[in-house]
Each structure stands twice: as C-alpha cells, then as structure tokens.
Amino acid sequence: xxxSSKKFNGSESLKSTAKEPLKELKSSESPQNDDLIxxxxxDSIIKTLESRIDHMxxxxxxxxxxxxSCNMASVPGAVTQRSCVYGGARVVLMPITDAIxxxxxxxxxxxxxxxxxxxxxxxxxxxxxGFSTNLQEKDIVFGGEKKLFDTIIELNGIYNPAxxxxxxxxxxxxxxxxxxxxxREAEEITKCRIIPVQSEGFRxxxxxxxxxxxxxxxxxxLIGTGELEKPEKLGLGQKSLASTQEKGPTLxxxxxxNVAGDLWAIQPLIEKxxxxxxxxxxxxxxVEEIANAHRAxxxxxQCQKSSNYxxxxxxxxxxxxxxxxxxxxxEDTGKSLLSIADFFQDQYPEIREIAExxxxxxxxxxxxxxxxxxxxxxxxxxxxxxxGNKAWSLISAFEELGMKVIMTGTxxxxxxxxxxxxxxxxxxxxxxxxxNSMELAKLLKKYHPDLIVSGAKEKYMAHKLGIPFxxxxxxxxxxxxxxxxxxxxxxxxxxxxxSPVWKLTSKYYQGIV
Amino acid sequence: xxxxxxxxxxxxxxxxxxTNCDSGSHTNCKGSCGEISIPKSKKHFxxxxxxxxxxxxxxxxxxxxxxxAMPLIHGSQGCSTYLRFQMCRHFREPVNIxxxxxxxxxVVYGGEENLxxxxxxxxxxxxxxxxxxxxxxxxETIGDDMGLIIRKFRSKHxxxxxxxxxxxxxxxxxxxxxxxxxxxxxxxxxxxxxxxxTNSKINIITGNISPADIREIKEILEIMxxxxxxxxxxxxxxxxxxxxxxxxxxxAGTKVNEIIDSANSKATISLxxxxxxxxxxxxxxxxxxxxxxxxxxxxxxxxxxxxAICKIQNCDLPEKLEKDRGRLIDTIIxxxxxxxxxxxxxxxxxxxxSGLAGFTAELGMIPTVxxxxxxxxRFMDDMKEVAKESPTKPSVMEGCDLYDLQNYIKDNPVxxxxxxxxxxxxxxxxxxxxxxxxxxxxxxxxxxRIPIVGYSAGISLVDTLANMILEKYYDASGWEIE
Numbered sequence: 001x002x003x004s005s006k007k008f009n010g011s012e013s014l015k016s017t018a019k020e021p022l023k024e025l026k027s028s029e030s031p032q033n034d035d036l037i038x039x040x041x042x043d044s045i046i047k048t049l050e051s052r053i054d055h056m057x058x059x060x061x062x063x064x065x066x067x068x069s070c071n072m073a074s075v076p077g078a079v080t081q082r083s084c085v086y087g088g089a090r091v092v093l094m095p096i097t098d099a100i101x102x103x104x105x106x107x108x109x110x111x112x113x114x115x116x117x118x119x120x121x122x123x124x125x126x127x128x129x130g131f132s133t134n135l136q137e138k139d140i141v142f143g144g145e146k147k148l149f150d151t152i153i154e155l156n157g158i159y160n161p162a163x164x165x166x167x168x169x170x171x172x173x174x175x176x177x178x179x180x181x182x183x184r185e186a187e188e189i190t191k192c193r194i195i196p197v198q199s200e201g202f203r204x205x206x207x208x209x210x211x212x213x214x215x216x217x218x219x220x221x222l223i224g225t226g227e228l229e230k231p232e233k234l235g236l237g238q239k240s241l242a243s244t245q246e247k248g249p250t251l252x253x254x255x256x257x258n259v260a261g262d263l264w265a266i267q268p269l270i271e272k273x274x275x276x277x278x279x280x281x282x283x284x285x286x287v288e289e290i291a292n293a294h295r296a297x298x299x300x301x302q303c304q305k306s307s308n309y310x311x312x313x314x315x316x317x318x319x320x321x322x323x324x325x326x327x328x329x330x331e332d333t334g335k336s337l338l339s340i341a342d343f344f345q346d347q348y349p350e351i352r353e354i355a356e357x358x359x360x361x362x363x364x365x366x367x368x369x370x371x372x373x374x375x376x377x378x379x380x381x382x383x384x385x386x387x388g389n390k391a392w393s394l395i396s397a398f399e400e401l402g403m404k405v406i407m408t409g410t411x412x413x414x415x416x417x418x419x420x421x422x423x424x425x426x427x428x429x430x431x432x433x434x435x436n437s438m439e440l441a442k443l444l445k446k447y448h449p450d451l452i453v454s455g456a457k458e459k460y461m462a463h464k465l466g467i468p469f470x471x472x473x474x475x476x477x478x479x480x481x482x483x484x485x486x487x488x489x490x491x492x493x494x495x496x497x498x499s500p501v502w503k504l505t506s507k508y509y510q511g512i513v
Numbered sequence: 514x515x516x517x518x519x520x521x522x523x524x525x526x527x528x529x530x531x532t533n534c535d536s537g538s539h540t541n542c543k544g545s546c547g548e549i550s551i552p553k554s555k556k557h558f559x560x561x562x563x564x565x566x567x568x569x570x571x572x573x574x575x576x577x578x579x580x581x582a583m584p585l586i587h588g589s590q591g592c593s594t595y596l597r598f599q600m601c602r603h604f605r606e607p608v609n610i611x612x613x614x615x616x617x618x619x620v621v622y623g624g625e626e627n628l629x630x631x632x633x634x635x636x637x638x639x640x641x642x643x644x645x646x647x648x649x650x651x652x653e654t655i656g657d658d659m660g661l662i663i664r665k666f667r668s669k670h671x672x673x674x675x676x677x678x679x680x681x682x683x684x685x686x687x688x689x690x691x692x693x694x695x696x697x698x699x700x701x702x703x704x705x706x707x708x709x710x711t712n713s714k715i716n717i718i719t720g721n722i723s724p725a726d727i728r729e730i731k732e733i734l735e736i737m738x739x740x741x742x743x744x745x746x747x748x749x750x751x752x753x754x755x756x757x758x759x760x761x762x763x764x765a766g767t768k769v770n771e772i773i774d775s776a777n778s779k780a781t782i783s784l785x786x787x788x789x790x791x792x793x794x795x796x797x798x799x800x801x802x803x804x805x806x807x808x809x810x811x812x813x814x815x816x817x818x819x820x821a822i823c824k825i826q827n828c829d830l831p832e833k834l835e836k837d838r839g840r841l842i843d844t845i846i847x848x849x850x851x852x853x854x855x856x857x858x859x860x861x862x863x864x865x866x867s868g869l870a871g872f873t874a875e876l877g878m879i880p881t882v883x884x885x886x887x888x889x890x891r892f893m894d895d896m897k898e899v900a901k902e903s904p905t906k907p908s909v910m911e912g913c914d915l916y917d918l919q920n921y922i923k924d925n926p927v928x929x930x931x932x933x934x935x936x937x938x939x940x941x942x943x944x945x946x947x948x949x950x951x952x953x954x955x956x957x958x959x960x961x962r963i964p965i966v967g968y969s970a971g972i973s974l975v976d977t978l979a980n981m982i983l984e985k986y987y988d989a990s991g992w993e994i995e
Contacts, residue, residue, distance in 0.1 A: 073616060074590065076627045077634030079609045079761070084591025106650045106685035107560065107886075108567025112595035115935075128938075129916075134560040137687045140654060151558040158556065170589050170651040171686060174620070201589040202651055205616045437609055438638065441759050457597050461607035464759040475602070506757050 038406060038430045042446055051075055055433040059425050067418025070433040073205040078436040081385075081411045081457060084201035086169050087113065088210020088412075092306050093197065093217065094127055095119035095257045095282040096290065098162040100155055102131040104148050104179065105169030109201070110134075118474045120261045121284050126161055135171065145177050152186040152194055162287035163193035165217065173200030193287065195221040206412050211306035218281070218290060219313050226291030249344045249351075250278045251298040254314075254322070255307030255389075258283025259474065262481035266302075266327050269337060269362075269482060273354050275344070281310065294318040298343055300325045300336070302481075305389045305410075305417065327481040328390070328489075329397030330366055334359040362483035370401070373490040376498045378402030380450035385409050385432075385440060385458060386472055391417065392424040394453060394472070401490055406449060409435055437461065451497050466505040468496040547900025549893070549909045552882075554917045561916035562935060564860055565886025568683035570596055571693030572647040573610055574721055575701070578745030580766040581642030583635050587613045587628055587659060588649025603953040604724070604751040604961045609761050611635055615651060624657040625665075632666045632678065641762050642769050644678045645697065653684035677769060679704045689887045691787050691862055694721050698744055698791035705769070706776035708799045714778045715825060716801070718744045718792055720785025720808070721862055721952065724752040725964035730784070730809075733819065733967050736833050739826050742771045742778060744791065752961040776801065780825050782818070784808050784966070785864035786891050807895065808864045809966045811872030812841055837968035844972045845876055848979035853877040854904075855982060856925075860884040860918055860932040861951035863911070867895035869931055869950070869965065874902040876975060881907065881927050888912035915939060929981065946981045 041056045054069035074080040086103075090113055094101055103110035114130025121127065133151045135144050152164055164186075168179055179196035187194040197217045199210050251270070256263050263283040270277055278296035279289035299311045299322035311322035323343060325336035341355035380403045384394050391410045398405050408421060409432035421431055432443070437458075444452060444465055452462045455473035462469040470493055472480070478488040569586055573596055576584040586593045593612035600608040611634075613627040628646070635644055646659055659680035667675060681700040683693045698718055717734070719727055727748040734741045749765030775781070776799040783789035786806035795801040802825075809818035815838075823830060830838075855878045859866050863885045870880040880903055885892055889911055896909045908925070910917055919939045922930075930940050933951040940947035954960035964970035987993050 074612075074614045075630070075634055076613045077585065077611050077631030077638070078614075079597075079611045080590050080594065080614060082590045082614075083594045084589045087591045087595070102559075106567055107563055107565060107689070108570065108592070108595075108650075108685045110560070111563040111566045112570075112599055114562070116598070130560075130562050132560040132563060133558070134563075135650075135686050137684070140650075140686050147558060154556055154558045155561075158559075158561075170649070171654050174651065174654045201591045202615050202620050203617050205590065205614060207591075437607070438761055441761070457594070457601050457608075460601055460605055461759050464607060464753075464755065464757075466755075466757050505755065 038428050038447070041430065042443070052439070055435075057431055059422060059427055059429045059431065061427060067413075067415065067422045068431055068433045070413045070415060070418055071206055072434075074434055074436070079438065080434070080436055081440075081455075082205065082434065083207045083411075084170075085203045085207055085210040085213065086167055086199040086201040088207030088306075089167060089197050089199035089214040089217075090210070091257070092211050092214035093165050093282060095121075096163070096165070096285050096287060097121040097124040097127045098286045099127060100129075100131055100159060100161045100164040101127060101167065102133065102151065102155065102164055103167045103169060104133045104144065104172050104177070105135055105167075106171060107132050107134045109167075109169045116474055118259045118476060119257050119283055120259075120264075122264075123284075124286065126159060131155060140171060140175055143175055143177060144172060145182050148177065148179070149182050149186055152182070153190065156186075156190040156192050161192060163195055163222070165195045165197055167197045168200050170201040173202070193221065193225075206414075208305070208412050208414060212309050215307065215310040215313065219310065219317070222287065222290050223314065224291070224294040224318065226288055226293075226295075248274055248276055249298070249348060250276045250296045251300055251340070252278050252293050252296045252320075253280040253283075254299045254301045254311050255303030255305075256280050256283045256327075256481075257303070259479075260476050261479040262327070262485060265479050265482040265485045269333075269358060270340065272358055273337070273341065273351055274348065275340070275351075281307065294320070296320060298323065298340070300340060302327060303389050305387070305412075326389070326393045327485070328393045330363055330400050330483060330486050332393065332396055333482050333486070334363065366483045366486055369487045370490040373494040374402050376494055377490070380404075380497055381406045381447070383407040383444065383447070383449040383452045385435065385452065385454045387411050387455070389417075390453075390472055392421045395424045397486070397489065400486075401493065403451070403493075405429060406447060407432065407443060409433060441465065451493065466502055468499070468502065470496045547897050547903065548906050549896050549900050550906045551893075552908045552910060552917075552921055554910075554913060555920055556916070560914050562914050562919075563886055564884060564914050564918070564935070565689035565691070566599075567650075567685035568688055568690060568693030568696065569647045569649060569685065570599070571690035571695070571721060572645070572681050572683045572697035573600075573693075574690075574747065575694055575697035575745050576643075576645040576647075577608065577750055577763055578719075578727075578743075578747035578766045579643055579645075579701075579763060579772070580750075580768050581762045582766075583609070583611060583639050583641040583644050583762055585611045585613065585631055585635060585644055585646045586649055587624055587631075587646055587652045587657065588615055589651055590614050592649050592651075599953050600751075602955040605958075606751050606753055606961070607759055608751075613652075620651070620655060623655060624652045625662050628657065628659065628662045629666055629669075632663070636670075636675065639761055641676055643676050645681055645701070646678065647681045647683045647693070647697070649683070650685040653682070653686075677705055691721065691887045691889075695788045695790045698788060699794055701744070701772050702775060702791045702794055705772045706795065706799065707773050708776040710777055711779070712740075712774055712777040714740045714742050714774070715822065716742045716744055716775045716778045716781035716792070716795070718781060718783040718785075718788050719746075720783065720788035720864055722784065722808070722865070722966065723961055723963055724748040725962045726966045726970070728752075729964045729967040729970050733834065734822070736831050737819070737822055737826060737828065739822055742775050743767055744772070744775065780804060782821060784818070785862075786895070787863055787887070787889065806864060807871070807898075808868035810865075810868030811875050811971055812838070812845070812968075813875065814868055814871055815966070815968055815971065834968065837972070841968045841971045841975070844975045848975050849877050851979045851982045851987075852975075854879055855929060856881040856927040857929045857931060858882045858884070858918065858922055858927040858945075859930075860915065860936060863887050863889050863892035863895070865951055865965070867892060867899060870896065870907065871899045871902065872965075872971070872974070873931075873978075874899055876978070878929075878978075879903060879905055879907075881905070881925060882910065882918065882921050883907060884910040884913050884915070884918040884921075886912065886914060919943070928986065929978065946985045948978060948981060 110132035183194040326332040407430040480489040593610040613631040745767040750763035780802035781792035783805040789805040792803040796803040809815040
C-alpha cells in the first residue's frame with residue numbers, strides 16, 4: 001500500500017467532515033493556475049466516501065506503475081458515469097452498417113440508444129434505425145420468444161438485411177428467453193444471419209463485458225463464415241475496398257468505429273503503403289467484410305479497450321497476429337505506420353521506405369498547419385476523463401500541442417488499462433478510476449484545468465464551471481484520427497480553449513483565470 | 514356555453530360546445546365530433562424508430578423539477594446513464610440521476626441491499642430535500658417492494674430527520690414516458706399531500722412540457738395575480754443561468770412544502786390530460802377541484818385555460834393578456850395566405866400533438882396526420898375534437914412509430930413536419946421542412962427554450978411556421994414556387 005499513507009489523514013478526519021453536504025461548488029474558489037504538479041491525492045475530494053480512496057492515485061516517479069483500484073462495482077447511490085453491459089455490446093456492433101440492430105426488451109433500451117453513436121457510413125444507413133421488440137407486461141409473464149421470432153421474420157421481410165443482431169436486455173435475462181434457439185430457428189426460415197448477443201444489462205457493473213460479448217457474437221457467428229475470397233463492398237462513397245486488386249498484404253483494422261469518420265483518415269495511409277484493408281471491425285463495415293476478416297494477414301488494434309480480446313481470439317483461432325496501434329497524435333500515428341511496415345518488411349522490403357516517406361510528408365504538413373494553434377495552446381493544462389483507450393492514447397497527443405495532462409481516468413478501466421496509463425503519464429498526474437459526477441466536479445473545481453476532454457454527460461457540468469470542454473466521444477463532429485485528424489483535433493481544442501466566451505464568466509473578472 | 518359546467522367538469526374542453534354528438538363512438542364526448550381516420554400500420558410486431566421512451570424517463574423529469582430532489586433509479590447503471598445522456602444533450606444542462614447499480618450478483622438476492630446502500634449514500638453525500646425512487650423493468654420483475662425497503666431504511670435511522678423518500682413504480686415494459694410522468698406526480702401527491710388550511714392557490718400539473726413553456730405559464734399566472742403551486746417546475750433547473758458553479762441537485766423548482774400544501778389548493782389544472790392522475794387523486798381524497806387539458810396551445814385552447822383561471826379567481830381577462838390575444842389573432846390573420854391548406858404532420862407526446870394539431874387547424878392548415886408512440890384513447894378523443902375544425906379527416910396514429918409515420922407521409926405527402934429531432938431523417942428523405950418541438954431535440958440549439966403555450970408563445974410560433982413555409986415554398990423574390 002505504497003500510496004495509502006499520503007492519501008488521507010486517517011479515518012477520523014474523514015468521518016468528522018462527512019456530515020458537511022457539498023451541494024454546490026463555486027468554481028471561483030479554484031486555486032492559482034501555476035499549481036502545475038499534483039503531489040497528493042486531494043483528500044477533500046474523497047473524504048465523504050471512504051470506499052473511493054483507493055480509486056485515486058498520483059504518479060510519483062518514473063518507476064511508479066501501480067495504478068488505482070479499479071474494476072469494482074460503483075457505490076450504489078452515486079451518480080455513476082458508467083453504462084450497462086448492453087450499452088457496451090451495442091457500441092461495438094452498432095457501426096456495422098448493413099445490419100439490423102434489434103433490441104429485445106422494453107422500449108426504453110432501444111429508444112435511448114438508437115442513432116447515438118457518431119459512426120459514419122459511406123453506404124448503408126440501416127444501422128442508424130432503432131429496432132425494438134417493445135416487450136409488454138404480458139410478454140414478461142408469458143415469455144418473449146414468440147414475439148422475438150415474429151419480429152425477426154417481419155423485419156427480414158421489410159429490409160432484407162445482411163444480418164440481424166439481437167441484443168438481450170436485463171429483463172430478457174430474467175424471464176429466460178432463449179435467444180440462441182430463436183435465432184437458429186429464424187435463421188433457417190429467413191436464410192439471413194441472425195446473431196444473438198447475450199448482453200443482459202445487469203450482467204456486470206463493467207460494460208467491458210459487453211464489449212467482450214459483442215466480440216464473442218462476431219467470433220461465434222460471423223468471422224470465418226464468409227465464402228468470398230474478395231468481398232465486394234456494397235456501399236460506395238469514400239471507401240475503396242480493393243476487390244479487384246491482386247492479392248498483396250492485407251489487414252483488419254480492429255476496434256476502429258469510424259466515429260466522425262476516423263477510419264477514413266486512417267485507411268488511405270495504409271492503402272498508400274500498398275496494403276489492402278480486408279475489413280474494419282466495425283467502423284463503416286458491412287457484414288460480408290467481417291465474415292471474411294479471417295483471411296487477413298494481420299490485425300491492427302486501435303481501441304484496445306474493446307477489441308484486444310477479439311484480436312487475441314482471432315490469433316488463436318485463425319493464427320492472425322496482431323499489433324497494437326494508436327492513430328491519435330502525430331507521433332503515435334507515425335509509430336503505428338512503421339510498426340505495420342516492419343511487420344510486412346520480410347515479404348515487401350520496400351514498404352518501410354514508403355511508410356517513412358508518407359510520415360515525413362504528412363508530419364511536415366501537420367506541423368505547419370498546427371503551429372498557430374500550438375502558440376495559443378502551449379502550457380495549458382488538461383483533464384481527460386473518457387472511456388476506453390483514450391485515457392492513455394490522448395496523453396502524447398496533447399504533449400504534441402504543448403499541453404499537459406494533469407488528470408486522467410476512465411469509467412471502466414481494467415488493471416492492464418491503468419498499467420498502460422501509469423506508464424504513459426508523467427510525474428504528478430492524478431489518475432482516477434470511475435469518478436462519479438460529484439468527484440469530477442470537485443476535481444475540476446480544485447485544479448481548474450484549461451480543458452476537459454470527456455463525453456456529453458460531463459459537457460455541461462464543465463461549461464457551468466466555466467471550464468472549456470472538448471468532446472472525444474460519440475458527439476464529436478470532426479475526425480481526430482491520423483495526421484489530418486490531428487489538425488482537426490488541434491482546431492477543436494483551440495476552439496474550446498481560446499474562445500473569448502470564457503472571459504464573460506464572473507471569475508474572469510475576479511482575476512482568477 | 515354552460516358556465517356552471519366549466520369548473521366541476523373533468524375536462525374543460527368538453528363543455529365548450531354542447532351540441533349533439535353525431536359520431537358518438539367514443540367515451541366522454543359531449544360535443545359534436547369530427548371524424549378521423551385510423552390508418553393501418555404496415556407491420557404487426559416490430560417497433561422501428563420509436564416515438565416513445567420508457568416510464569422512468571417521464572418520472573425523472575418530474576423529480577428534476579423539485580428543488581433539492583435526487584432521482585434514484587433502482588436498476589442497472591445503463592438506465593440512469595442513458596437517461597442522463599438524453600437529457601443532457603436536450604437541455605444542455607448537467608443532469609444528475611443516481612443509480613442503485615444492480616448487477617448479476619445483487620439481482621440473484623434481490624435489490625434490497627443495493628437500494629438501502631444507495632439511500633444511505635445519497636442521504637450522506639447529497640443531503641437532498643427529497644429522494645424519488647423509480648423502479649425499472651429489472652427490479653419490477655424480480656419483485657422488489659420499494660415501499661417496504663424504504664420503510665426499513667427509515668427504521669434504521671430513527672433519530673435522523675430524513676427527507677421524504679417516494680417510491681414510484683415505473684416498469685418500463687408497460688406504458689411510456691407519458692405514464693411515467695403521470696405516475697410520478699401521483700406518487701408524490703399520494704405520499705406527501707396533507708390537508709389543513711386552505712391556501713387560495715391553484716395547482717398546475719404541467720405535464721412533460723419545456724422549461725420555456727413552464728415559464729410562460731408562470732408569467733400568465735403572475736399577470737393574473739394567481740398564486741400557484743407548479744407540479745413540477747423545471748424552468749430554473751433545466752434552463753439554468755451561468756453562475757460559475759454547478760449544482761448536483763436542482764437548485765430551484767417546486768418546494769417540498771408546496772407539494773405537501775397542494776391538498777389545500779382551490780383547484781388543480783392539469784395542462785396535459787395524460788398527466789391528470791395526481792389531480793384526480795387530490796379531487797377524490799381532498800375534494801380539490803380538478804380540470805384537465807387541453808394543453809393551452811393556440812388561441813382557443815389558451816382561451817379555455819385562461820377562462821378557467823378567470824372563473825376560479827373570479828376576475829376578468831387582464832389587459833396585458835387581452836393585448837397578447839389580439840396580437841396573436843393579428844399574427845394569424847397576417848400569416849394566413851401562407852398557411853392556408855398547408856398540410857402538416859405532427860408527432861410526439863399525445864397532449865402536445867393534439868394541441869399543435871388544433872393550433873395548425875386554427876391557422877388554416879390541414880393537420881393531415883398525427884402520430885404518438887403512447888397508446889391512448891384520450892388522444893383519439895382529443896383528435897376527434899380537433900377534427901371538427903379541420904377541412905379533411907386527420908389520420909390519427911396512436912401507439913405507432915416513426916416508421917409508420919414516414920410510410921404514411923410517403924403515400925400522402927405533407928408540406929411541414931412538426932416534432933422532435935428523431936424526425937430529422939424523415940424531413941431530409943422526404944424533403945419537408947421540420948419544426949422542432951418536443952423531446953429530444955439534440956441537433957439544434959435552444960430545445961429548452963422553445964415555448965408553445967399561451968398567446969405570446971403562439972405569436973412566435975405562427976411567425977416561425979409561416980417563415981418556414983416562405984423559406985421552402987417561395988423564391989427569393991417572394992413568388993410561390995410552383
């Protein structure tokens with residue numbers, strides 16, 4: 001318990017302050033901005049919830065890789081930022097564009113989650129529709145299998161989709177509908193792939209289980225079932241799957257969901273290196289592409305949070321090796337391209353040189369385009385609170401803009417995620433697991449960063465405190481990946497940080513900012 | 514008009530005209546009825562692009578209008594997180610909803626332990642003035658008795674002054690967010706209202722309308738010098754000013770004491786008919802007069818609302834409102850050439866849809882098709898009222914979704930679409946302008962500031978609709994495009 005002694009002054013002081021309610025936080029109480037390095041976990045943040053103490057830590061020195069406690073149930077009653085297992089499964093699979101995503105459950109599970117992921121498509125739009133079996137009380141009593149079966153047959157008749165993913169929800173898990181057998185039966189009749197996803201919302205407090213279940217659904221029912229050597233891409237648009245090219249090196253981009261068009265910034269670079277993208281799993285994908293994903297020579301994993309599992313399983317099942325990549329940030333994008341080149345170098349010796357050339361040209365372009373943003377952004381302090389791999393992959397991206405990450409955390413981090421985070425962050429960075437909304441507000445108020453990067457639920461809290469906000473989630477409007485995306489990223493960050501609107505807030509007049 | 518009938522009547526819209534009902538097929542209709550047609554859905558099982566949400570969504574919106582209240586959803590984490598997500602992006606405000614964070618291990622043994630822990634955490638952490646506990650499909654199915662668990666919590670803290678803790682049963686597998694809203698208001702009143710001294714106030718149960726609408730209603734009441742209890746008032750919490758601070762609980766809104774005091778009011782007006790169960794309870798239990806709907810959208814419906822208040826208050830129409838009313842008529846007349854016989858499709862919550870349908874008919878438009886995701890006979894009745902003013906039979910879809918609506922529009926084109934952001938795709942695909950109103954609106958600014966009730970909101974609504982028509986169907990020189 002290396003960190004425990006510096007975290008708080010003993011349980012008595014915790015209890016003595018526990019009765020003070022903290023309903024409202026004035027951001028004007030924030031400290032001076034020159035307080036650059038955090039030395040201790042602030043006990044004022046955690047004093048009311050003792051069980052939360054171990055979920056925060058400060059990186060002390062280079063060798064310090066022990067992260068906070070994580071992967072534990074949230075405290076009941078807290079305003080958790082976490083989602084459910086169904087939500088986890090849905091975000092992984094929903095970008096598959098020519099499939100129906102049918103939510104087997106009461107209406108709310110579908111009506112709150114349809115068309116919310118900012119994954120873009122170059123062709124089909126079917127994935128954006130919200131489908132539900134709309135379970136009613138009588139279905140809960142008598143079972144929903146018949147209704148599910150009828151719904152699948154009906155939807156298949158209307159849309160003739162490439163596949164129907166059927167998501168299980170909390171109540172379906174309780175009443176015990178057998179999704180697998182209904183799917184099998186319906187598949188026989190419709191001749192359409194009907195894929196059950198066992199994503200009962202309550203199965204875990206960590207939606208990572210949902211990611212894994214979604215990967216399982218693809219592994220069990222989709223990947224490896226494709227019969228086409230080179231599947232024809234159905235949609236047109238920006239994507240150009242080289243179906244007529246002669247066979248060169250191929251890879252799958254795993255864990256890239258094409259949010260705001262990220263894939264479209266990554267894929268051209270890979271293709272310039274002479275590599276064919278067999279499939280993206282699952283951004284801007286169609287079912288047939290994923291069905292043939294087992295034919296690729298390599299898997300590169302972008303979102304390691306959701307998709308490492310898939311890559312490992314594919315390695316085991318099909319012998320496809322995998323590389324972890326990160327296309328956020330100039331340097332990491334460059335490194336990722338080089339590691340891909342190195343992988344194929346024995347087969348294609350010229351590939352390294354091509355990659356180096358691409359990187360050189362692109363970096364030159366990006367550096368010149370971001371220079372004026374960088375002038376304004378250098379020295380600014382950032383708090384990152386996101387899901388998935390962004391908690392570490394954004395850190396070096398901010399360094400390239402001259403900004404410093406002072407705080408980072410995730411809702412659903414696993415020990416290996418925090419290991420990665422502790423490796424990446426610099427000394428004096430606060431690392432927080434599963435912060436609830438009150439803790440987050442207290443931390444923002446205490447350290448008053450110049451920017452917080454997070455998702456839609458935290459946006460307005462930051463705005464109310466007068467803290468610039470950048471969306472790195474479903475709702476963002478421009479692609480942040482790869483070299484071009486980095487220019488967009490710099491622009492978005494600048495738009496948030498440098499806007500004059502923050503001067504209208506009262507604390508600006510008080511000379512605090 | 515039979516004035517005596519106005520107040521005691523369940524529904525003040527029904528006593529405006531007492532002619533014979535000729536269609537007579539529906540309940541409650543004392544007036545002559547217009548005819549509606551009920552198009553058949555092309556499907557039987559699936560819901561595609563839903564036009565309703567689940568009960569907890571409605572219940573939580575009630576709770577967020579109470580000063581210092583904390584909503585707690587007894588269910589999986591996703592329930593509270595997704596509702597927060599939807600509400601944050603609509604209202605553009607921080608929204609806090611806590612969760613009992615049920616998971617597999619806790620489901621097996623029932624949710625009692627988690628609910629007790631959650632109440633304890635909320636009580637210690639947030640010190641709320643009220644805790645509203647809504648159930649979910651999960652905890653309804655495992656059969657948790659929330660009332661019993663709450664009593665257990667109270668008995669564990671005999672010496673502490675705990676806030677009211679109100680159980681609200683909102684199983685997501687029945688009804689919709691409209692019912693959730695209704696049930697939450699009713700549960701609050703059932704558990705809290707106490708009769709002692711009359712207070713000369715009017716209770717207003719707003720139903721699920723925007724903060725801007727609630728502000729309009731409050732303004733009208735102020736002009737009429739009518740003191741009121743708003744059940745519940747989210748106009749401050751969900752459209753809050755910037756103060757360099759953030760509140761975890763609604764910083765303003767209906768006060769706990771006001772909910773208690775509601776039993777002593779002169780009358781309850783439920784602006785939305787689908788939110789009148791609380792009013793019915795107050796009538797039955799404490800004999801507080803109950804008047805419900807229609808939502809005061811447009812001239813006639815606002816007239817009905819205001820005349821109801823005039824009668825309760827025994828006052829005349831204040832000059833300010835009379836002028837607003839005159840200005841609304843003036844606006845309607847000025848805009849009529851653009852609006853005449855324009856076909857509109859309206860979707861959303863039943864009271865908002867029937868209110869807007871009535872208003873568009875007043876403007877000379879044709880409410881061609883209306884659609885609500887909720888299942889409701891009352892909605893059908895309301896649309897029959899509207900049909901009296903419409904030159905053609907409106908097609909009425911209840912318990913339907915946006916897929917059904919779009920199919921109908923494909924076969925029967927309309928000029929204008931009115932509803933929430935989920936219709937943006939229909940608008941785009943069918944090339945119709947969309948006026949955004951309702952919930953959720955996430956692709957435009959100002960969702961929380963769109964008012965539709967009362968005279969002055971009506972004026973800007975007429976202007977906006979007419980301008981949308983001008984924009985779409987007239988060229989730059991002002992000529993109508995053939």
